[in-house]
Amino acid sequence: MSEDTDDAECMEYVLSRCPGFAPRWPEHRAPFGDEPTPGGLMLDLAAFGRYAAEAIERGDQAELARIAEVAERLVDWPSDHIQTAAVYGFLEGLTNQCLSDPERYPFQRLARHLGPAAIAACRDLDDPWGTQTPGL
Secondary structure (H helix, E strand, C coil): CCHHHHHHHHHHHHHHHCHHHCCHHHHHHHHHCCCCCCCHHHHHHHHHHHHHHHHHHHCCHHHHHHHHHHHHHHHCCCCHHHHHHHHHHHHHHHHHHHHHCCCCCCCHHHHCCCCHHHHHHHHHHHHHHCCCCCCC
Protein backbone atom coordinates (compact mmCIF):
# COMPACT_ATOMS: atom_id res chain seq x y z
CA MET A 1 0.00 0.00 0.00
CA SER A 2 1.38 3.45 -0.87
CA GLU A 3 1.81 6.20 1.72
CA ASP A 4 -0.81 8.31 -0.08
CA THR A 5 -3.35 5.48 0.11
CA ASP A 6 -2.44 4.84 3.74
CA ASP A 7 -2.74 8.56 4.54
CA ALA A 8 -6.17 8.73 2.91
CA GLU A 9 -7.34 5.64 4.80
CA CYS A 10 -6.04 7.13 8.05
CA MET A 11 -7.88 10.43 7.59
CA GLU A 12 -11.07 8.62 6.52
CA TYR A 13 -10.86 6.70 9.80
CA VAL A 14 -10.32 9.90 11.84
CA LEU A 15 -13.27 11.61 10.15
CA SER A 16 -15.54 8.58 10.57
CA ARG A 17 -14.80 8.27 14.30
CA CYS A 18 -14.83 12.02 15.08
CA PRO A 19 -17.53 13.58 12.92
CA GLY A 20 -17.17 16.85 14.85
CA PHE A 21 -13.84 17.30 13.10
CA ALA A 22 -15.46 16.90 9.67
CA PRO A 23 -16.47 20.60 9.27
CA ARG A 24 -12.86 21.64 9.98
CA TRP A 25 -11.36 19.25 7.46
CA PRO A 26 -12.38 21.23 4.33
CA GLU A 27 -11.11 24.42 5.99
CA HIS A 28 -7.75 22.77 6.63
CA ARG A 29 -7.59 21.34 3.09
CA ALA A 30 -8.92 24.43 1.23
CA PRO A 31 -5.57 26.13 0.57
CA PHE A 32 -4.21 22.97 -1.07
CA GLY A 33 -7.07 22.16 -3.45
CA ASP A 34 -6.57 18.73 -4.98
CA GLU A 35 -2.87 18.67 -4.08
CA PRO A 36 -1.58 16.78 -1.04
CA THR A 37 -1.08 18.77 2.14
CA PRO A 38 2.47 20.16 2.23
CA GLY A 39 4.01 18.31 5.15
CA GLY A 40 1.63 15.44 4.50
CA LEU A 41 -0.14 13.46 7.15
CA MET A 42 1.95 15.04 9.90
CA LEU A 43 0.22 18.39 9.31
CA ASP A 44 -3.17 16.80 8.70
CA LEU A 45 -2.98 15.13 12.11
CA ALA A 46 -1.71 18.37 13.66
CA ALA A 47 -5.01 19.94 12.53
CA PHE A 48 -6.82 17.09 14.29
CA GLY A 49 -4.69 17.87 17.37
CA ARG A 50 -5.94 21.46 17.38
CA TYR A 51 -9.48 20.11 17.22
CA ALA A 52 -8.69 17.78 20.14
CA ALA A 53 -7.39 20.75 22.16
CA GLU A 54 -10.70 22.53 21.60
CA ALA A 55 -12.56 19.43 22.83
CA ILE A 56 -10.33 19.40 25.93
CA GLU A 57 -11.09 23.07 26.51
CA ARG A 58 -14.85 22.41 26.21
CA GLY A 59 -14.62 19.32 28.43
CA ASP A 60 -16.67 17.35 25.89
CA GLN A 61 -16.32 13.87 27.45
CA ALA A 62 -18.06 11.97 24.65
CA GLU A 63 -15.86 13.60 22.01
CA LEU A 64 -12.75 13.09 24.15
CA ALA A 65 -13.55 9.38 24.37
CA ARG A 66 -13.78 9.24 20.57
CA ILE A 67 -10.51 11.18 20.18
CA ALA A 68 -8.81 8.78 22.61
CA GLU A 69 -10.08 5.80 20.62
CA VAL A 70 -8.63 7.34 17.47
CA ALA A 71 -5.31 8.09 19.20
CA GLU A 72 -5.00 4.47 20.33
CA ARG A 73 -5.73 3.16 16.85
CA LEU A 74 -3.31 5.55 15.16
CA VAL A 75 -0.33 4.77 17.41
CA ASP A 76 -0.99 1.06 16.76
CA TRP A 77 -1.63 1.45 13.00
CA PRO A 78 0.18 -1.23 10.94
CA SER A 79 2.20 1.44 9.08
CA ASP A 80 5.25 3.01 10.75
CA HIS A 81 4.56 6.13 8.69
CA ILE A 82 1.09 6.51 10.27
CA GLN A 83 2.43 5.77 13.75
CA THR A 84 5.11 8.44 13.39
CA ALA A 85 2.61 11.03 12.17
CA ALA A 86 0.26 10.11 15.03
CA VAL A 87 2.94 10.53 17.66
CA TYR A 88 4.69 13.64 16.33
CA GLY A 89 1.94 15.33 14.30
CA PHE A 90 -0.96 14.66 16.63
CA LEU A 91 0.15 13.76 20.16
CA GLU A 92 3.27 15.91 20.43
CA GLY A 93 1.51 19.01 19.12
CA LEU A 94 -1.47 18.39 21.39
CA THR A 95 0.57 17.75 24.53
CA ASN A 96 2.73 20.82 23.82
CA GLN A 97 -0.38 22.98 23.45
CA CYS A 98 -1.79 21.59 26.69
CA LEU A 99 1.50 22.04 28.57
CA SER A 100 1.76 25.65 27.35
CA ASP A 101 -1.66 26.58 28.79
CA PRO A 102 -2.71 23.86 31.28
CA GLU A 103 -5.59 25.84 32.75
CA ARG A 104 -7.20 26.32 29.35
CA TYR A 105 -6.27 22.85 28.02
CA PRO A 106 -6.12 20.41 30.97
CA PHE A 107 -4.73 17.31 29.25
CA GLN A 108 -5.98 15.05 32.04
CA ARG A 109 -9.48 15.47 30.58
CA LEU A 110 -8.28 13.43 27.60
CA ALA A 111 -5.73 11.30 29.47
CA ARG A 112 -8.42 9.50 31.48
CA HIS A 113 -9.78 8.10 28.20
CA LEU A 114 -6.47 7.15 26.55
CA GLY A 115 -5.49 3.54 26.01
CA PRO A 116 -2.13 2.04 26.96
CA ALA A 117 -0.40 2.58 23.60
CA ALA A 118 -1.29 6.30 23.46
CA ILE A 119 -0.29 6.79 27.10
CA ALA A 120 3.06 5.10 26.42
CA ALA A 121 3.60 7.34 23.37
CA CYS A 122 2.86 10.47 25.43
CA ARG A 123 5.25 9.35 28.17
CA ASP A 124 7.92 8.71 25.54
CA LEU A 125 7.42 12.30 24.34
CA ASP A 126 7.83 13.61 27.90
CA ASP A 127 11.11 11.78 28.54
CA PRO A 128 13.54 13.72 26.33
CA TRP A 129 12.03 17.07 27.36
CA GLY A 130 11.86 16.26 31.06
CA THR A 131 8.19 17.25 31.09
CA GLN A 132 5.32 15.61 32.93
CA THR A 133 2.11 15.79 30.93
CA PRO A 134 -0.76 15.97 33.45
CA GLY A 135 -2.87 12.86 33.80
CA LEU A 136 -0.27 10.35 32.57
